[in-house]
Amino acid sequence: MDFRQVLAALRVRWWLPVLAAIIGGAAALAASLAQTPLYTAYTQFFVAATQSTNPLDALQGSQFSLERVTSYAQLVAGEEVATRIVDRLGDDFSAGEVSEMISATAQTETVLIDVTVTDASPQRAQQVAAALDEEFPAFVAELETPEDGDPSPVKVTVTDRPEVPSVPSSPNTTRDLLLGMLAGLLLGAALAIVRSWMDRTVTEADEASELAGAPVIGVILRDDQLDKQHTIERGGASRVAEDYRQLRTNLQFLNVDDPPKVIMVTSALPSEGKTTTVVNLGLALADAGRTVTIVEADVRRPKVTRYLGMVGGTGLTNILAGTADLDDVIQRYGERDLNVIASGPTPPNPGELLSSSHMLSLLEELRGKNDFVLVDAPPLLPVADSTGLAVYMDGVLLSLRYGSTRREQLQQAAARLEGVGAKTLGVILNIVPPKVEQAVAYGYGYGYSYATAAPKPEPSAVAGRKRGRRRA
Numbered sequence: 139m140d141f142r143q144v145l146a147a148l149r150v151r152w153w154l155p156v157l158a159a160i161i162g163g164a165a166a167l168a169a170s171l172a173q174t175p176l177y178t179a180y181t182q183f184f185v186a187a188t189q190s191t192n193p194l195d196a197l198q199g200s201q202f203s204l205e206r207v208t209s210y211a212q213l214v215a216g217e218e219v220a221t222r223i224v225d226r227l228g229d230d231f232s233a234g235e236v237s238e239m240i241s242a243t244a245q246t247e248t249v250l251i252d253v254t255v256t257d258a259s260p261q262r263a264q265q266v267a268a269a270l271d272e273e274f275p276a277f278v279a280e281l282e283t284p285e286d287g288d289p290s291p292v293k294v295t296v297t298d299r300p301e302v303p304s305v306p307s308s309p310n311t312t313r314d315l316l317l318g319m320l321a322g323l324l325l326g327a328a329l330a331i332v333r334s335w336m337d338r339t340v341t342e343a344d345e346a347s348e349l350a351g352a353p354v355i356g357v358i359l360r361d362d363q364l365d366k367q368h369t370i371e372r373g374g375a376s377r378v379a380e381d382y383r384q385l386r387t388n389l390q391f392l393n394v395d396d397p398p399k400v401i402m403v404t405s406a407l408p409s410e411g412k413t414t415t416v417v418n419l420g421l422a423l424a425d426a427g428r429t430v431t432i433v434e435a436d437v438r439r440p441k442v443t444r445y446l447g448m449v450g451g452t453g454l455t456n457i458l459a460g461t462a463d464l465d466d467v468i469q470r471y472g473e474r475d476l477n478v479i480a481s482g483p484t485p486p487n488p489g490e491l492l493s494s495s496h497m498l499s500l501l502e503e504l505r506g507k508n509d510f511v512l513v514d515a516p517p518l519l520p521v522a523d524s525t526g527l528a529v530y531m532d533g534v535l536l537s538l539r540y541g542s543t544r545r546e547q548l549q550q551a552a553a554r555l556e557g558v559g560a561k562t563l564g565v566i567l568n569i570v571p572p573k574v575e576q577a578v579a580y581g582y583g584y585g586y587s588y589a590t591a592a593p594k595p596e597p598s599a600v601a602g603r604k605r606g607r608r609r610a
Contacts, residue, residue: 143334143342144331146334146341146342147330147331147333147334147335148327148330148331149573150330150334150341150541150571150573151330151333151334152330152573154326154327154329154330154333155322155323155324155326155327155330156323156326157326158322158323158325158326158327158329159319159320159322159323159326160319160322161322162318162319162320162321162322162323162325163315163316163318163319163322164318165318165322166314166315166317166318166319166321167311167314167315167318169309169314169318170309170310170311170314170315171309171311173308173309174258175258175306175308175309176256176257176258176306176307176308177256177257177258177259177260177263177303177305177306177307178254178255178256178263178303178307179254179255179256179260179263179264179266179267179300179301179302179303180252180253180254180255180267180298180300181253181255181267181268181270181271181296181298181299181300182250182251182252182253182296182297182298183210183214183250183251183253183274183275183294183295183296183297184249184250184294184295184296184297185206185207185210185249185250185251185292185293185294186249186292186293186295187291187292187293204247204248204249206292207244207248207249207250207251208244210242210244210251210278210294211242211243211244211251212242213274213277213278214240214242214251214253214270214274215237215240215241215242216237217233217237218277219240219270219273219274219277220233220234220236220237220240221233222269222273222277223236223266223269223270223273224236226269226272226273227265227266227269231266236266239255239256239257239263239266240253240254240255240266240270241253241254241255241256242254250297253267253270255267255270255300256307256308260302260303260304261302263300263302263303264300264301264302264303267300268299268300271296271299271300274294275293275294275295275296278290278292278294279292279293279294337541338544338545338546339540339541339542339543339544339545340538340540340541340543340544340545340548340567341540341541343357343567345545346538346548346565346567347565349545349548349549349552350536350548350549350551350552350562350565351552351556351562352536352552352562352563352564352565353564353565354564354565354566354567355385355388355389355392355535355563355564355565355566356381356382356384356385356388356415356564356565356566356567357381357566357567357570358378358381358382358385358411358415358566358567358568358569358570359377359378359381359569359570359571359572360540360569360570360571360572361376361377361378363376364378364414364418368413368414368417368445369417369418369421369445369446370382370418370421370422372421372425372474373425377572382418382419382421382422383422385415385419385422385566386419386422386423386426388564389401389419389535389563389564392533392563392564398531398532398533398563399505399508399509399510399511399532400501400504400505400511400513400530400531400532401510401511401512401513401531401532401533401534401535401563402435402513402515402524402527402528402531402533402534402535402560403415403416403419403512403513403514403515403534403535403537403566404515404516404517404518404524404528404534404535404536404537404551405517405518405536405537405538405539405543405551406517406518406519406536406538406543406547406548406550406551407517407519407520407543407547408439408517408520409539409542410517410537410538410539410542410543410568411537411539411566411568411569412514412515412517412537413436413441413442413445413514414445414568415535415537415566415568416432416442416512416513416514417432417442417445417446419512420432420476420510420512421474421476423476423509423510423512424471424474424475424476425474427475428475428509428510429475429507429508429509429510430475430476430477430508430509430510430511430512431468431476431477431478431479431504431507431508431510431511431512432476432477432478432479432512432513432514433454433479433501433504433511433512433513433514434450434453434454434478434479434480434481434514435454435481435492435513435514435515435516435523435524435527436481436514436515436516436523437454437455437481437482437484437485437488437491437492437516437523438484438488438516438521438523439516440480440481441514442478442480442481442514443469443478443480443481446471446478448469448471448478448480449469449480450480450481450482451480451482452466452467452480452482452483453467453479453480453481453482454467454479454480454481454482454500455481455482455483455484455485455488455491456482456483457479457482457496457500458491458492458494458496458497458500459485459491460496462482464479464500464503464504467479467480467482477508488516488521488523489521489522489523489526492515492523492524492526492527493525493526493527493529493530497527497530498530501513501530501531513527513531515527515528518550518551518554518555519547519550519551519554525554525555525557525558526558528555528558528560529558529559529560531560531561532561533560533561533562533563534555534560534561534562534563535562535563535564535565535566536548536551536552536555536562536564536565536566537565537566537568538565538566538567538568539568539569540567540568540569540570540571541571542569548565
């Protein structure tokens with residue numbers, strides 16, 4: 139995964155790092171509150187040579203002290219010193235307990251020894267540290283005193299007397315909370331990236347284009363209002379309305395010399411937004427002054443007339459069966475140049491009807507009367523209805539659902555179209571979450587941050603249509 143894909147994964151699954159950070163912080167806070175507070179008393183020893191009558195002796199004494207400091211730091215927490223402290227303080231302490239309480243560190247390149255004494259009782263910690271200040275210098279003096287009775291060449295001096303600590307040294311609740319949240323955040327981010335890497339669904343425009351062998355010509359954002367009413371408002375300024383206008387523009391410029399007129403819109407599986415795309419693309423084309431007819435060819439599960447609030451009793455299957463004419467079943471939608479042919483009754487052999495010569499004749503008749511004919515076809519993988527129908531089209535638009543259509547499903551759908559010689563004009567990436575819009579738009583090739591009002595019908599198209607009506 140490249141950096142852009144990582145950002146896209148975090149943008150889509152942002153809730154995983156947030157949830158993990160909350161859980162990590164809560165766990166760290168609980169663990170911190172469950173710990174027994176510990177208090178630490180501090181003291182410090184200075185190690186110096188006692189014989190320094192001239193500069194050479196002083197230099198040798200300093201070197202001698204440096205060599206001794208590391209050894210003394212180990213002796214501070216040793217059993218002998220602990221035993222002496224117990225003898226001084228009484229039977230409330232044991233040598234083992236005292237030894238565990240003490241920690242000593244020799245500062246690098248110095249003759250200082252930092253000592254900490256930690257215990258659940260601040261008074262006990264201070265008492266042990268104070269006893270250590272008395273016992274350790276005496277213990278060093280005994281060790282370093284020569285047998286001939288000469289004075290010890292090393293002197294240990296207390297430079298920092300211990301005080302009773304007022305604030306516990308551990309646990310550090312604030313630090314533990316922040317570390318727990320940080321660990322959870324990193325773990326959640328890693329989980330989000332791994333899940334995205336393992337995800338087999340199509341989430342990127344570049345990937346969709348590669349799998350389908352056709353460019354992505356539309357990215358439609360998810361819109362709750364569109365999910366309910368299925369149609370965009372005329373002249374609406376919403377982002378999803380602008381997405382369909384952009385799709386309309388891209389479709390019109392796919393092939394300037396020989397633009398496609400009869401277009402099938404299908405998908406790999408149901409519920410991938412193909413019917414909503416057909417309806418709103420037809421509305422967008424009609425708003426631009428184009429004459430459009432939508433053919434509801436998904437006769438098994440027709441939805442076009444339901445989405446547009448139209449009658450769906452008779453329609454396409456009646457025409458193909460010879461029981462009705464085109465003029466008998468075609469319906470006009472509102473005041474726009476948009477006509478709809480409902481699916482009609484479900485036949486026992488929908489695949490044969492859709493690939494029949496009658497269907498070809500109907501499409502040719504509609505081609506002569508419209509700027510665009512949009513055919514809402516059944517999904518490709520569950521049934522074979524669309525495969526035979528696709529050969530009659532100028533091209534096919536493949537609708538796929540972001541994060542739902544699997545890569546192999548899109549690849550199989552494109553292969554079926556290629557197998558019958560159908561031309562895939564482009565791919566429409568549907569129901570894209572707004573939070574990943576920028577990542578998808580980057581691969582798609584465009585992006586914008588605002589929606590404009592719907593453009594007025596193109597004057598040339600309107601004038602041409604009026605002249606055509608006069609001539610008729």
